[in-house]
Amino acid sequence: MDIIAFVAGLIVGIVAVSIAVEFAWKKSVPEKTCKLIRKWDLHEVKNPLIAAEKLLITPPENAKVVVGTPSSFAKHARENPNVTGNYVVGVNKAFIFAGDIKEGQLAVVTSDEDILKDLRDTFYAWYKTREKKSPYVVQKGTVTIRGIVRAVFPYRDGYLMRISHEGGVVGVLIKDRMDVEGRRVEVEGQMLDPPFMNPQHITLLD
Incomplete structure (x- = not known):
């Protein structure tokens, strides 16, 4: 009788430990986030x-x-x-x-x-970081800027190429749409008022 009780107790103990281990393992699985x-x-x-x-x-x-x-x-x-x-x-x-x-x-x-x-x-x-606007300074003759094209969209009778560069932001007036958003460009031309630019040459740099 003592042996039967011992074996029964051993089985119950093994089952209890197994359940506890399984429960702990399930709780340790990280939640899917x-x-x-x-x-x-x-x-x-x-x-x-x-x-x-x-x-x-x-x-x-x-x-x-x-x-x-x-x-x-x-x-x-x-x-x-x-x-x-x-x-x-x-x-x-x-x-x-x-x-x-x-x-x-x-x-x-x-x-x-x-x-x-x-x-x-x-x-x-x-x-919180506002984009720096390009102060307009009258410049005579031809100027050259390098920057990244942020957008090209319809403007008046043509399109406006919006470029951010180390001096701020400038709008380049173009007649035909150019698919260059996100590209680095070099633009040579005349500055206008407000800070628009009439380009003579536009060169892709990448």
Whole structure:
């Protein structure tokens, strides 16, 4: 009888230990905080902060937005040419996009607190740094600037190429649209008032 009781107790002990180990193992598995999605809605994000190299979707009305390149969807956004990345971060979740923020774009949704904090900090670093405007100085003769094309959009009877350079921002007047957004260029021409430029030569540097 003592042997039977001993064996029974041993079996119960082994089962109890097994259950405890399994329970502890399950608790030690990290919680899944990231997921790859293609269907998302910016309105799901509370108090959204949007950082985009170029925004191609209408943001929620209560969103704060900073963009690297202006677009028709970012009329009230702050501009900062240093923006690199596309994401929306809110109170308890963030969408990190694989490319431009537009319908159908692949994204990672995350609720990881450390990631959310880093995204907010990065957003405000860009949001608080206002783009330096180029002071207009009358210059006679031909001038040459080098910079990055931030946008090309219709303007009057032609197009305006918006370039950020070490001196600030200048608008280059061109007749035909050029697909050079994000490219480095060198422009030689005459400065006009306000800080527009009538180009004589435009050279791609990359």
